[in-house]
Amino acid sequence: MNTLVKTSVETKTILEFNYDGQQRVVEPHAHGVSTAGNEVLRCYQIAGGSNSGNVPGWHLMTVTKMVDLTVTDSHFNSPRPGYKKEDKSLSTIYAQL
Secondary structure (H helix, E strand, O other): OOHHHHHHHHHOEEEEEEEOOEEEEEEEEEEEEEOOOOEEEEEEEEEEOOOOOOOOEEEEEEHHHOEEEEEEEEEOOOOOOOOOOOOOOEEEEEEEO
């Protein structure tokens, strides 16, 4: 388990990292293991690029694909509209808002 990702969910701290060749800035909402068995982060991307073109928007990202992960000094106040606690895409939840 990536403790930086888990802690960022618990403290509502914005993350920055490179993912699939694109720089991302996200608000982490839930961290756990997907139904496919991968460690993942449910997040709301607020800036950067995206292969899907969905920025801003919701993403489920594989933690092992996050490169140059940085925990910023910035925080967000509350979950984004559309966030669902007990995310059904996660078979195990380490942290959630």
